[in-house]
Amino acid sequence: MSNQIDKDNFEPKIVxxxxxxxxxxxxxxxxxxxxxxxxxxxxxxxxxxxxxDPVYIIKALLDGADGVLVGGCVLGDCHYQSGNYKAxxxxxxxxxxxxxxxxxxxxxxxxxxxxxxxxxxRDVIFEMVEALKAKGPxxxxxxxxxxxxxxxxxxxxxxxxxxxx
Amino acid sequence: MKVNSxxxxxxxxxxxxxxxxxxxxxxxxxxxxxxxPQRISEGKTLTQTLIKGVDYLDGVNPFSPVMAINSAKLASxxxxxxxxxxxxxxxxxxxxxxxxxxxxxxxxxxxxLVIIGIDCAxxxxxEQWAKLVEESGDAIAKETxxxxxIYAGKTDYAEEDAPIRLRSACQICDRFTHDKxxxxxxxxxxxxxxxxxxxxxxxxxxxLEAAExxxxxxxxxxxxxxxxxxxxxxxxxxxxxKMQSMNDMADILATCTRCYACQTACPICYCRVCFFxxxxxxxxxxxxxxxxxxxxxxxxxTEILLYHLTRLNHVxxxxxxxxxxxxxxxxxxxxxILFQSVGNEVQKKLEYIPGMNIDEELPVxxxxxxxxx
Ligand code: SF4
Ligand code: SF4
Ligand code: FES
Numbered sequence: 313m314s315n316q317i318d319k320d321n322f323e324p325k326i327v328x329x330x331x332x333x334x335x336x337x338x339x340x341x342x343x344x345x346x347x348x349x350x351x352x353x354x355x356x357x358x359x360x361x362x363x364x365d366p367v368y369i370i371k372a373l374l375d376g377a378d379g380v381l382v383g384g385c386v387l388g389d390c391h392y393q394s395g396n397y398k399a400x401x402x403x404x405x406x407x408x409x410x411x412x413x414x415x416x417x418x419x420x421x422x423x424x425x426x427x428x429x430x431x432x433x434r435d436v437i438f439e440m441v442e443a444l445k446a447k448g449p450x451x452x453x454x455x456x457x458x459x460x461x462x463x464x465x466x467x468x469x470x471x472x473x474x475x476x477x
Numbered sequence: 478m479k480v481n482s483x484x485x486x487x488x489x490x491x492x493x494x495x496x497x498x499x500x501x502x503x504x505x506x507x508x509x510x511x512x513x514p515q516r517i518s519e520g521k522t523l524t525q526t527l528i529k530g531v532d533y534l535d536g537v538n539p540f541s542p543v544m545a546i547n548s549a550k551l552a553s554x555x556x557x558x559x560x561x562x563x564x565x566x567x568x569x570x571x572x573x574x575x576x577x578x579x580x581x582x583x584x585x586x587x588x589x590l591v592i593i594g595i596d597c598a599x600x601x602x603x604e605q606w607a608k609l610v611e612e613s614g615d616a617i618a619k620e621t622x623x624x625x626x627i628y629a630g631k632t633d634y635a636e637e638d639a640p641i642r643l644r645s646a647c648q649i650c651d652r653f654t655h656d657k658x659x660x661x662x663x664x665x666x667x668x669x670x671x672x673x674x675x676x677x678x679x680x681x682x683x684x685l686e687a688a689e690x691x692x693x694x695x696x697x698x699x700x701x702x703x704x705x706x707x708x709x710x711x712x713x714x715x716x717x718x719k720m721q722s723m724n725d726m727a728d729i730l731a732t733c734t735r736c737y738a739c740q741t742a743c744p745i746c747y748c749r750v751c752f753f754x755x756x757x758x759x760x761x762x763x764x765x766x767x768x769x770x771x772x773x774x775x776x777x778x779t780e781i782l783l784y785h786l787t788r789l790n791h792v793x794x795x796x797x798x799x800x801x802x803x804x805x806x807x808x809x810x811x812x813x814i815l816f817q818s819v820g821n822e823v824q825k826k827l828e829y830i831p832g833m834n835i836d837e838e839l840p841v842x843x844x845x846x847x848x849x850x
Binding site: 366367370371374394397398400401402403404405406407408409411412413414415422451452454455456458459460461462463 | 717720721722723724725726727728731752772773774775776782783786787789790793794818819821822823825826827840841843844846848850
């Protein structure tokens with residue numbers, strides 16, 4: 313299935329959470345300015361990058377996205393003052409968490425794209441598609457494969473948990 | 478200024494010693510109520526009780542060898558601002574840390590609480606403890622014996638072949654003291670005496686004389702700290718080596734049923750109503766069938782990975798390492814090392830130690846102008 317897809321023909325799916333006031337407008341502007349960019353991205357409009365709880369990012373990764381982009385206003389320009397700073401905090405936590413679990417954190421991107429920067433939006437999508445093509449399909453997106461190929465090598469018993477004994 | 482004082486035990490009975498200390502706290506009006514572990518079921522286990530006076534102090538043991546619940550949750554139930562009733566709450570260091578996190582989350586108030594902290598050598602799983610004391614035939618004698626051992630710094634109870642082992646979270650806990658308590662009781666390296674640390678004014682009020690902590694106390698503290706820190710780091714290293722992909726996470730969670738016991742037990746899981754307990758996660762049958770159509774094979778119950786990845790994300794910055802998640806899991810899933818390893822990475826990155834400084838804001842409620850992901 314997905315692991316058999318050869319890398320050259322692999323088209324990554326990107327879910328992009330874009331804030332209403334900036335990044336989403338930038339995506340719109342890219343469209344109305346007829347800037348061509350890859351069709352791999354599905355956009356979801358949110359009111360602010362700060363309102364994107366990591367649960368949505370994790371859900372997207374588990375449900376078939378190869379990468380997730382969170383787009384917010386340039387720092388200092390958030391419509392709600394500090395939403396994007398808080399989005400960055402959430403991203404710091406998510407990245408550290410994924411790293412600790414041996415899961416590739418570089419599938420989750422955070423970018424500041426102002427409303428007038430359709431060009432940057434286009435460039436980010438190009439860049440992300442390239443990066444994800446290099447990585448190949450997201451191993452998190454086939455849940456049953458994940459469960460089945462759990463190695464069974466680390467049962468509760470073998471960790472030093474008195475519970476399992 | 479805080480001072481040390483030593484409570485001498487007659488006939489080596491530390492339980493009587495702490496009982497008379499609590500009696501004094503009541504009599505001097507320092508506390509009106511006391512939340513404290515107390516023996517039930519003929520001493521086979523201990524539970525937290527909230528008692529209203531000196532008549533109910535029989536069988537209290539602040540150094541309880543078991544921990545049924547992270548009592549920060551209980552302290553938050555009795556902490557109120559609008560009262561002159563003082564509640565003494567006997568808490569282990571991980572419980573004090575959780576309480577401080579709850580204060581930051583606006584889910585606890587300290588105003589009327591007198592925090593009586595203990596230096597903690599660790600706790601055992603409840604079922605194993607009950608079995609041990611039952612087999613011994615004399616619950617209190619066994620309790621005394623084991624407590625003396627672990628508080629003298631004996632490491633046997635962390636060994637593979639021990640008759641009973643400390644909870645896995647306790648085995649790797651190197652924050653077993655807490656300096657933010659109003660009063661601290663310690664029997665670490667104290668033979669039969671009890672060391673108490675408190676404000677000098679309070680000491681005077683209780684008629685306690687200032688004294689130096691004996692060197693045996695400091696030695697045990699230091700040795701235990703070193704041994705635990707070493708064990709903690711090794712456990713994190715081992716975990717890091719094992720976690721190579723999502724499959725390793727699935728391995729750990731293979732038998733999870735999303736029963737929510739871990740979430741209920743966690744003092745840091747702060748939402749009043751968890752998102753995972755809403756309609757979103759009990760979808761109508763047709764939807765589940767559609768998912769199966771899409772996946773081909775669907776792990777049931779669904780969303781185990783999402784549940785744990787999300788819970789990990791939400792508690793990582795504040796996880797106090799109490800291990801109640803693991804102790805509550807009927808499947809024996811090693812949640813303590815899972816949550817603490819992630820917590821450790823996240824907290825290091827944020828330069829935040831949960832439950833230490835009440836004035837330091839929660840990492841998710843604040844930010845720095847300059848920081849990198
Ligand atoms: S307590 Fe154990 S079985 Fe229940 S949800 Fe938590 S990990 Fe899963
Ligand atoms: S995640 Fe587990 S170890 Fe961490 S605070 Fe919650 S119950 Fe305690
Ligand atoms: S409104 Fe755009 S990041 Fe907050």
